[in-house]
Amino acid sequence: MKNQERVKDILSDFNKTQFQNSLIEWFKKEQRILPWRENQDPYRVWVSEIMLQQTRVDTVIPYFNHFMEKFPDPKSLAEADEQEVLKAWEGLGYYSRARNLQTAVKEVVADYDGVVPDNPKDLGELKGVGPYTKGAILSIAYDTPEPAVDGNVMRVLSRILHVEDDIAKPSTRKVFEQLVRELISEEDPSSFNQGMMELGALICTPKNPSCLLCPIQDQCRAFEQGIETELPVKTSKKKQKKVPYLLLVIENDAGEVLIEQRPSQGLLASLWQYPMVALEDLDHEAAKHWFYGEYGLKIEWGEPVEQIKHVFSHLIWEMEVVIARVVGGQLDHERAQFVTPQEMSAYPFPVSHQKAHKYISQ
DNA sequence: AACGCGTGGTT
DNA sequence: TAACCAAGCGT
Numbered sequence: 001m002k003n004q005e006r007v008k009d010i011l012s013d014f015n016k017t018q019f020q021n022s023l024i025e026w027f028k029k030e031q032r033i034l035p036w037r038e039n040q041d042p043y044r045v046w047v048s049e050i051m052l053q054q055t056r057v058d059t060v061i062p063y064f065n066h067f068m069e070k071f072p073d074p075k076s077l078a079e080a081d082e083q084e085v086l087k088a089w090e091g092l093g094y095y096s097r098a099r100n101l102q103t104a105v106k107e108v109v110a111d112y113d114g115v116v117p118d119n120p121k122d123l124g125e126l127k128g129v130g131p132y133t134k135g136a137i138l139s140i141a142y143d144t145p146e147p148a149v150d151g152n153v154m155r156v157l158s159r160i161l162h163v164e165d166d167i168a169k170p171s172t173r174k175v176f177e178q179l180v181r182e183l184i185s186e187e188d189p190s191s192f193n194q195g196m197m198e199l200g201a202l203i204c205t206p207k208n209p210s211c212l213l214c215p216i217q218d219q220c221r222a223f224e225q226g227i228e229t230e231l232p233v234k235t236s237k238k239k240q241k242k243v244p245y246l247l248l249v250i251e252n253d254a255g256e257v258l259i260e261q262r263p264s265q266g267l268l269a270s271l272w273q274y275p276m277v278a279l280e281d282l283d284h285e286a287a288k289h290w291f292y293g294e295y296g297l298k299i300e301w302g303e304p305v306e307q308i309k310h311v312f313s314h315l316i317w318e319m320e321v322v323i324a325r326v327v328g329g330q331l332d333h334e335r336a337q338f339v340t341p342q343e344m345s346a347y348p349f350p351v352s353h354q355k356a357h358k359y360i361s362q
Numbered sequence: 363a364a365c366g367c368g369t370g371g372t373t
Numbered sequence: 374t375a376a377c378c379a380a381g382c383g384t
Contacts, residue, residue, distance in 0.1 A: 052380040059370070059379085093368030096383080130382045150380045170363065173381095197380055206378065207373070237365095239376080267367070314366060351369065 007178045010161050019160075019219055020185045020192060026215035027195030030202070032057070035064055040190075042116035042141035043074055049136045050101050050128060054094065057201070063092050074116070077102060078109040086270060086348040095269060095348075100128030118142045131173070136193065145189040147180035149173055152200025153193075158232035159204060159222035168235045240316045244279040246287055247308065247319040249359045250299055252326040252338055257360055258297075259347065260336035267312070272347040274356055275336065276319065296332030299324040305359065310352035321356055 031037070034057065036048035047067060051060045067088050071077035077085070082102060089098035104126035108116055116137065117123045124134045135148030147153075154167045154176050161179065165172040185192040203210045211223050222228040250258040259272050275295065277287045292298055301324035310317040331338065339347075341360050349357075 049380065054367095054379055054381060055369080056371070056379050091369075093370090094381085096367065097381090100382080128382065132381060136380070148380080151378085152380065194380090201380080236377085269367095310368085311370095312366090312368060 003175055003178050006175065007182060010163065010179065011182055014161065015219065016183055019183065019216065022215045022219075023195040023199065024185060024188055024191045027191050027198055031194070031198055032202075035061060035068075040141050042118070042137060044068065045137050045141040046116060046129075046133070047101070049133045050097050051092065053097060053133070055092065059092070063089070074105045074108050074114045078106045082270065083346075083348065087346070090271075090348045091351050091354075095271060097128060099269070103127045104129060116141070118144070120146065131177070139184075139189040139193045143188075143190055145184045145186050147177040147184065148193045148197075149176045149180060150197060152197040152204075153180065155206065155232050156196055156200045156204045159209075159228050160216055160220045162221035162225070162227075162231070164231070164233050166235050167232045168237070240312065240314055242316045242318055245317055245319045246277040246279060246284070246304075247321045247353070247356055248275045248277065248291070248299070248301070248324050249321065249356055250275065250297070250324045250326060251361065254338070255361070256338035256340055257344065258295075258331070258336055258338055259344070260333065262335075268350050270348075272349050273353045276317075279320075292329065294333065295336060296329050297326055298328035300327050301325075308352050308355050310350065317352065319352065321359060323359055 036044050038044075048060070048064055051064055051067075070088055071080060071085075080102070082099065085098050085102050086095060089095055092098075107126060108114060112122070117126070118138070120134060120138065123129055123137060124131070129137070132148055132150050135146040138144040138146040139148055151167070154173070157163060157176055157179055158165070158167065163175070163179075165175055180193075183192075199214070199216070203214050207229075209228050211217055211220070211228060214220065214223070217223055220228070222231050248258070252258070258275060260275055261272050262268050262270060264270050275291070277291060279287065282290060288299070301322040304320035304322050306321045308319045308321060310319065341362055344357065344360070
């Protein structure tokens with residue numbers, strides 16, 4: 001393999017034992033106390049790893065604690081209602097993580113008697129468990145020397161070993177996995193992998209790395225050359241497209257509010273929202289006609305009261321909030337319904353739509 | 363391979 | 374403030 005030879009070349013003059021010892025000693029001393037580090041329960045490790053995907057530790061902590069109280073083991077999560085799981089995930093983002101996690105946990109209960117698989121093959125076949133999560137569970141929960149390469153690991157290693165591969169490219173992850181296979185401690189793969197990530201989170205940060213506090217400073221090629229802020233190399237992504245909408249807070253004479261469930265696939269799947277009208281090709285007047293055709297309701301509304309932005313990874317909704325009331329017609333829409341303000345709290349909403357809750361009259 | 367998929371903190 | 378970033382995965 002070409003990667004094999006590169007890896008060999010990169011590590012030819014590198015003291016692996018010193019690196020392992022420095023990293024693991026540092027991790028054992030400096031690691032943060034986190035709820036998912038209380039024990040090695042594979043289910044807890046699994047849930048934490050899913051929640052932590054592209055998400056900060058501080059954000060995850062309260063979600064994790066609540067989730068574990070509500071779904072303490074695979075069986076309880078497998079048996080739960082999907083809407084209840086999404087409600088527990090509300091605000092955390094990337095909601096397919098929650099649905100995939102439940103799908104996978106059901107499989108673990110059905111096929112593995114509720115025991116999280118401890119081998120790469122079975123684990124990697126579970127929905128939502130990719131190369132990183134697989135390695136994280138195997139090393140942290142089962143003390144197996146498998147690589148767990150995330151953004152931290154690529155940043156840390158790109159600096160220590162001076163690797164200039166573009167970490168935005170999928171193929172680059174495989175280079176770092178090979179490097180970790182060579183470097184990982186067989187005695188304590190858990191502390192090794194977690195140590196790499198902890199170092200990336202606390203010391204070897206993207207913007208202003210604290211090299212003077214780094215346990216690997218002696219061995220870091222980037223620090224030696226003063227180029228630590230030049231690494232890793234990462235090509236930038238294109239910026240999000242803006243899409244204008246009206247967001248309609250609609251009440252009927254009974255004081256109920258119109259909400260609808262989003263499709264079960266795609267963006268914010270299965271979450272609930274206020275009706276939205278895309279404004280790309282419509283003015284406000286045409287929007288009313290469109291709404292009547294779509295929902296069967298005649299409504300009146302005033303001037304927009306607020307603009308709410310919803311920034312996604314790849315697009316931005318710019319929503320004008322309009323307060324409306326029903327003046328005629330009959331609701332005729334597959335996924336929409338009127339609910340009382342009290343009932344709203346049982347439905348999972350994206351954060352942007354939660355911001356419109358305050359316009360309900362109670 | 364490239365893109366779709368959330369949200370909040372930092373700079 | 375807009376851009377960047379955070380313990381990625383599915384398609």
